Amino acid sequence: MTTASAGLTIRVSRGTGAGRTTLAAFDAALADAGVANFNLIRLSSVVPPGSTVLEVDKVDQLVGEHGDALYCVYADAYAVLPGHEAWAGVAWSLRDDDSGAGLFVEHEGPSHEQVDLDLSLSLQDLSVTRGGGFHEAGRALSHITCDSLPVCAVVVATYRREGWGAQEVSSDGR
Numbered sequence: 574m575t576t577a578s579a580g581l582t583i584r585v586s587r588g589t590g591a592g593r594t595t596l597a598a599f600d601a602a603l604a605d606a607g608v609a610n611f612n613l614i615r616l617s618s619v620v621p622p623g624s625t626v627l628e629v630d631k632v633d634q635l636v637g638e639h640g641d642a643l644y645c646v647y648a649d650a651y652a653v654l655p656g657h658e659a660w661a662g663v664a665w666s667l668r669d670d671d672s673g674a675g676l677f678v679e680h681e682g683p684s685h686e687q688v689d690l691d692l693s694l695s696l697q698d699l700s701v702t703r704g705g706g707f708h709e710a711g712r713a714l715s716h717i718t719c720d721s722l723p724v725c726a727v728v729v730a731t732y733r734r735e736g737w738g739a740q741e742v743s744s745d746g747r
Contacts, residue, residue: 580623
């Protein structure tokens with residue numbers, strides 16, 4: 574767990590799932606992570622100042638209405654051949670100045686070693702790109718092995734959800 578001043582709480586959860594297609598496996602993994610009923614809007618991995626990043630179980634993920642938009646960073650990995658593994662991971666770093674500002678990186682791969690290494694290297698490089706001053710603050714990995722059906726592993730970092738509300742429709746239907 575990482576703490577900062579009051580601000581955005583980013584929840585990180587993990588899930589795995591299997592299905593008759595990779596899409597069905599992805600949906601099952603999202604359900605296991607607690608975010609299946611949202612429309613995912615993928616973000617580019619920057620943590621706003623004042624944020625707190627928490628690892629949570631699916632029951633402590635953001636709650637919303639069916640179909641709400643969910644702003645998130647996520648990694649999703651798939652395996653379709655028996656015996657093959659799917660690994661997904663998200664790691665985050667925070668600025669050394671305790672501002673709560675930071676970075677997320679997300680990677681997928683066929684092994685723990687590959688995903689773990691990619692997460693470390695990406696965090697290091699993203700810090701260098703910004704002149705340094707970031708330290709790793711956490712990481713979450715998810716994995717599953719294919720038995721027969723396609724499988725998916727996900728890690729989801731949720732920023733906020735947004736309902737659609739009343740949509741205005743003009744007189745010509747647009």
